[in-house]
Amino acid sequence: RGDSVTVTLDVPAATRATLWTRGPGEPWRPAAVALDSTGHATRRIGPLESDLYIRASSGSRRSVERRVSVALPAFVAGLELTARYPTYLASPDEPLVPGPDPVAIPEGTMILTSGAASVPLAAATWRRTGGAAGARLSVDGARFSGRLAAAPSASGSWLLELATADGTPLEGDVPELRLHVVPDSAPVVTVPVPGRDTTLPLTLRQPLVIDARDDHGLTRLEVVSWRVSQTGKVGAAVRESLDVSGAGDRAIVQGDLDARRRGLLPGDTLRLRVEAWDNVPAPGTHVGRSAEIALRLPSLEELRAATRAATRDVAAAADSVAQAEHELGARTRDLAQQRSRDPTGTRRGADGRDGPLPFQATERAQAVAREQEALQQRVQELSRAVEEITRAAQAAGLGDTAFQARLREVQELLQRAVTPELAARLRELQEALARLDPEATRRALERLAEAQQQLKAELERSGELFRRAAVEGALASLAADAEDLRRRQGEWNHEDAPRPDSAGAARQRTLADRADSLARGIDRVAADLGAGSHTPLATPEQAARAARAAMQRAAQAAEQARAGAATEAGSEAEQQLAGVPDALRGQRDSLAREWRSETLAALDRALSETAMLAKGQQRVAEALRRGEAGAGTRSQQASVEEGTEAVARQIREAAGKHALVSPQLDAALGYAKRQMAAARSQLEEPDPNASEAAALAEDAVDALNATALGLAHSRSQVAGGKSGSGFAEAVEQLARLARDQQGLNGLAQGLLPMMGMTGPAMLQQLQALAARQRALAEQLEWLQAGGASGAAGPLAQEAKELARQLDAGRLDQQTIERQQRLYRRLLDAGRTLSNDEPDQNKERVSRSATGDSVHLPELLKPGATGAGPRLRYPTWEELQGLTPEQRRLVLEYFRRLNEPRSR
Structure with missing residues (x-):
């Protein structure tokens, strides 16, 4: 191919001839040829690209037709390359294009090769540049096929070498494939949380956030942890699997490392790493490992020091929150008073009604609402911080009951500080601002100021109790430090x-x-x-x-x-x-006794002054009954009113120092002060109504007597308590009542099978059981009156309902179930005081209401007070200015005063 051919023509006795030529499938092409004298001529035809057909003619003479065959060159007529990826990649086959450009393929890919040459072949081989070994392909005539495995070491230039059967070299460039084999890497694992060596939480549950990724896919993830003791002894590794099914090539997993059953001692270290497996089939599976992280369990000394530091920080935070609430309450009161006395604060509409709320006033009220919400959040955070300190103290070995009880009562006070009433007042203000209603905003501000005053009082009380808890806890932890230090010094002396x-x-x-x-x-x-x-x-x-x-x-x-x-x-x-540990513990006990004596002294003063005020108020009431409504009576009423305010301050101070002193006693005095103020207002009228003022004065006498009764009860509880705070006694009382209820439940279940029997004996047994149930209800009422547990009131109501049913001779399975529920609620109340955390994972199951599920408060039931109460109950108009809790307390005192006296 490409060469020329020489054609010789001999035509005797002729001078001219015609040379005919054509290619395959082409028409003949003539060419005139001049002959010499002998009838001879030559012509050169070419270069030839394909076969050539030749014949000659001269006149009537014709030659035979000749064919000049052109031999084709040896070259690669066709080449197909297909990348077949490993099965675990789940990727379809892809064609590859040979050439100088690099081709990236994953490790384990098979390159399927097939093609044909223009001539028969003797051999076909893939051979890497600079390498001796290659991949032989099978040959069938001019066709070849086979595969090239892309091992990790297969990166480089590969040439397709073809040998023809006759040894003719191939024309054109040799097919080249430049491979870049990407090896399957091991998974990369990091642990962003905790991210570095740290101390193990006191709960012994370390939160983990694991970030694992692979170039293709993950199949398994495990947390490997092992204990290293203080002496360096390494424990056996524990593996915990995490679910990464369907995660693909990256997984971010959250979990907890539970070390509670690992036998860790203070000072030990728990080391961990995370291992991840990719999806390469065995034995080629790759495993990636994270860096090791050390979780150290602090020593008891470090825990005690951290507890003391945290206690100081929380005490400072409590003071800050109380001060902020005080300032915010003052601003709220000022804003409410400004709204009341500023006649130009709102514009009058055409119909004489208040116009829209001014923008500046709206902004100030909204700022108050926002700051109040933020303060509520701070109070809740403070409660959680106290809870953390309680757990830290337990982990540090501070099993001192007085310190633990003080922390629990502080936490309960903080939880009760943010009342539903405060939230309701805040909503009222926000709704009034949304309506731009000036009058509603003013009322909402006044009510919010009252709720803020209550919150401030609770915060001040909890702050004082927490300061005492800080001192008790510091002395207890320092005593433990001294004991441990003395022991270690003895070991040093000996060893x-x-x-x-x-x-x-x-x-x-x-x-x-x-x-x-x-x-x-x-x-x-x-x-x-x-x-x-x-x-x-x-x-x-x-x-x-x-x-x-x-x-x-x-x-x-x-x-x-x-x-x-x-x-x-x-x-x-x-x-x-x-002698240092005993000295510190002795000082702590001395402080507890001193604080209890201080509380008793404050209660004694308040009780004495309340009794004197009651007598003075009685004299005012008697004078008004005689019609004496002059300046002297007004002066006596103002004097008693002033003394009542002083007693209220003493009660608040005592309530801030001992948990068994009910802060609600101040509410009863508040009712007395309201009645006194109303009586004095009647006397200051131009035409005083002495009889109405006398009725109000007598109401104040009753409220003062009820306060004296509560003070006497609180004093007896404080005097009988052994702890400095009285909280441990409240927990013990609830636990004892729960045990008593459990005993009553057992007796009731024993009587249930005999309910088919009739007769006085069975009724007598039921009445005896009802009497014990009623006695338990009375003990719960006293516990509620002391302010030790807010849950005691509803529990007492349920116990009285059960006593009435038993007294009426009704005992069935429904009553047994109610008794069991009461027992469990008593246990829950004790756990709440003990600061046990509820089970957040327990499924909540709703229960449809039954006939005994509707309970009216005892005070609202018809006939509960008798046909003719000895003391008149306050009317709704007199109680509506009080909070719901204050109204409940006042009505409860009046109910007790009106109960029939035992003879």
Whole structure:
């Protein structure tokens, strides 16, 4: 192909001839040829690209037809390359294009090769540039086929070498395939949370956030953790699988590492890593591992120090919240009063009604609402912080019941501080602002100010209790630190002092630092108490400092290898520490007794003054009954009213120092003050109504008597309590009542099968059971009146309902179920006071109402007060200015005063 051919013509006796030529499938093409004298001529035809057909003619003479065959060159007529990816990738086959451009393919891909040459072949091979080995292909005539495996080492240029059967070289460029084989990498695993070495939470549940990714897919994820003790002993690894099914090539998984059953001791470390497997079939599966993270369980000493620091921080936060609430309440009252007295605060419409609320006033009221919401959030955060401190104290081994009880009562106070009434007042203000109603906004501001005043009182009470809890907790934790330090010093004296060296000296210096920390902690508690240098805390502080000095001498002696001096100084340090724990605990107990005595003294003063005020108010009522409505009576009424305010302050202070003093006693006094103010207003009228004023004055006498009764009951509870706060007694009372109810339930279940029997004996047993149920209800009422548990009131109501049913001879399965529910509610009330967390994962099941599910409050039932009460109950007009809780308390006192007296 491409060559030329020479054609020779011989035509005797002719001078001219015609040369005919054509290609395959073409018409003949003539060409005139001149002959020489002998009838001979030559012609050269070419270059030829295909076969050529030739013949010649001259006149009537014709030659035979000749064919010149052109041999085709050897070349690659066709080539197909297909990438077949590994099965686990779940990707379809893709064609590949040979050439100089790199082709990226994953590891394990098979390159299917098929094609044909223009001539028969002897061999076909893929061969990498610079490499001896290759991949042979099968040959069938001019066709070839086979496959090339893309191993991790297959990256590079591959040439398709074809050998023809006759040895003719192939024309054109050799097919080239530049492969870049991407190896299947191991998964990459990180743990953003906790992200680094940290301390294990006190709950021993470490939250984890795991980020695992792979170039193709993940199939398995495991958390591997193992314990490392303080001595360096490594425990067996524990594997926990996490679900990553369907996650694809990346998974962000959240979970918890539960270390509660790992046997960790303070000072131990839990190390962990996360392992991930990709989807490559075995044995080629790749495993990725995260960096190791150490979770250290703090030592008891560190936990106690952290508890003390957290307690100080929360105390400061409580003071800040109380101060902020005080300032916000003042602003709310000022804004409400400004709305009341500013005649130009709103524009009058054409019909004489108030116009829209001015923009500036709206903005100020909205700011008050926003700040109140933010303060409520801060109070809830404060409650959670106290809960954390409680758990931290338990984890630190501070099992002191007084300290734990004080923390629990502070948390309950904070939880009760944000009342539904406050939320309702806030909603009223927001709704009034949305309507731009000036009068509704003013009323809402006034009501919100009253609710803020109650919140401020609760915050101040909880703040005082928490300050006491901080002192109690600090003394308890410092006593535990001193006990542990004395024990460790004894161990050093026994083990390190006889064989002094530099390592023993270093350990002794560490103990000296702890002694210095102990002395500084005692000094801080003394400063919190406002104590001077001649207080009971001065002695343990001096002992701790003396122990530190002795430890430093012992460390120096150990460094110098003087065993005798080290032993002597170490023994001195141990002796100095011997009395410190008992001294600190004694001071804590002394403070509890002092606080209880202080509360009793405050109650005694309040009770005495309340009795005197009741007598004075009685004289005012008697004078008004005689028609004496002059200046003298008005002066006496104002004097009693002023004294009532002083008693209210004393009750609030006492309630802030002891949990068994009900802060609701102040509400009863508030009712008395309202009645006194109403009586005085009647006397200040131009035409005084003495009879109406007398009725109001008598109401105030009854309220003062009810307050005196509550004070006497609170005093008896405080005097009988053993703790400084009284909270432990409240928890114990609820637990005892729950046990009593459980016993009643057992008796009722025993009587249930005999209910078919009739007769006086069965009725007598039911009445005896009803009497015990009624006695339990009365104990719950007293517990509610003392303010120790807000849940006691509804429980008492349910117990009385059950007693009435039993007294009427009705005992069935429904009654048994109600008794069981009461028992469980009593247990729940005790747990609430004990700060046990509810089970958030427990399924909540609704129950349809039954005939016994509707309960009216006892005070609202017809005939509950008798046909003729001894003391008139307050009317709705008189009670509507009070909060719902205050109204309940006032009505409860009046109900008790009107109960028939036992003879």
